[in-house]
Amino acid sequence: MARGTSPCRFRACPGSGSACGGDIGAACTVAQWLRYWLATDQGIRPRTRQGYADHVRLHLLPALGRIRLAELSFRDVRRMFMALAGRRNRYGRPLAAASLERIRATLRAALNEAVREGLIDTNPARGLRLPAAPRPRAQVWTDRRVAVWRATGERPTVAVWTVPRLVDFLDSVRGDALFPLWWLAALRGLRRGELAGLRWVDLSLETAELAVVRQLVQVGGRLVSFPPKSQASRRTVALDPQTVRLLRRHEREQRTEGRFWDGRAQVFTRMDGSPVAPTT
Known part of the structure; x- marks a missing residue:
């Protein structure tokens, strides 16, 4: 890894230097680099960026922020994760192995970009072994x-x-305006973001099919549309006759209430026609 404090390919940090303290180069601190990386990497999905920002703010800046980027070592990284492994969350439990793995993924992504930028020679987070996260x-x-x-x-x-508990739940929400949403979630396995992002154009009630091609994600208080995260998530779901009947009735009710404008309209909306948030 590059050592010393000599600048390497300096560039101006956005935001008049207030976020990361001026120019970014090999002489900058880890804190300066992390803030610069978050502010400039356009390839990160907004929801992922929010997770990265939380990891940076809560864990990486307090532990590594004052170290010069060119002097960050494997030992520094390992020491931080040893401390994190002994930390308790707000429920008094140790941080889960999956949480530690996500924090490491954030640090590795940031340092990999620093390697690509020529600011450091190798990624000091490579080779770090963490307890395997058990698959729940x-x-x-x-x-x-x-x-x-x-x-x-x-x-x-x-x-x-x-099955009896699921039946009880569906019976309890049968009179809800969003009953078809609960039905699809329970019997067709659509995720919350997929249900919120579903449009009438994605349904083919004539052939009894539903195409999962987009999802709504809440980012910074705004609803943003994205394609599914993986190719496997892009799929066609077969609909049984009862589900088709429910969706046809739901469409008629939307038209009657003036909430259906065209095929691009959301299948599930609030009474004012605005999309249902996946976190609601």
């Missing part, structure tokens, strides 16, 4: 687990309802 296994949300959750707050990481 789905557990059935039984009456006993519900009772434990109500008494202690303990719940499975991934829980699935029993």
Whole structure:
């Protein structure tokens, strides 16, 4: 890795230098580089950028921010993650292995860009070994687990309802204006962002098919449309006759209420026609 404090390919930092302290080069600190990277990398999706920004603010700046970028070492990185592994979250539990892995991914992405820019020779976060993040296994949300959750707050990481519990839920929301949304989520497995981003043009009720081609993501208080995150997420979902009937009735109700303008309109909206937020 490059050592010393001599500048390397200096460039002006956006925002009149207030965010990262002036020009960016090999002599800058890790804090300056991280802020510059967040402000200038246009290839990061907004939701991912928000996660990166949280990792930078909460973990990377306090631990590494004052070190010069050219002097950041593997030992510095390892020391930070050892400290993070002993930290407790707001619930009094250690940071999960998956959280540590995401923080490392943020740091690696930022330092890989510094390598590409010629500011450092190698990425000091490479080769760092973290505890393997266990893949959560789905557990059935039984009456006993519900009772434990109500008494202690303990719940499975991934829980699935029993068929009777799912039926009870659908019965309880049958009169809701967004009942078809709950139906699709329960029986066709669409994600929240996919449901919020679904447009009438993406439905073919004549052939009983639904195309998942976009999703709505909430970023900084705004709803932003994106394509699905992976090719596997782009898919066509077959619809059963009962689902088709529900969606046809939902379309008629939207037209009657004046919330259907054209095929580009959202399938699921608020009463004023605005899209439903995936976090609602």
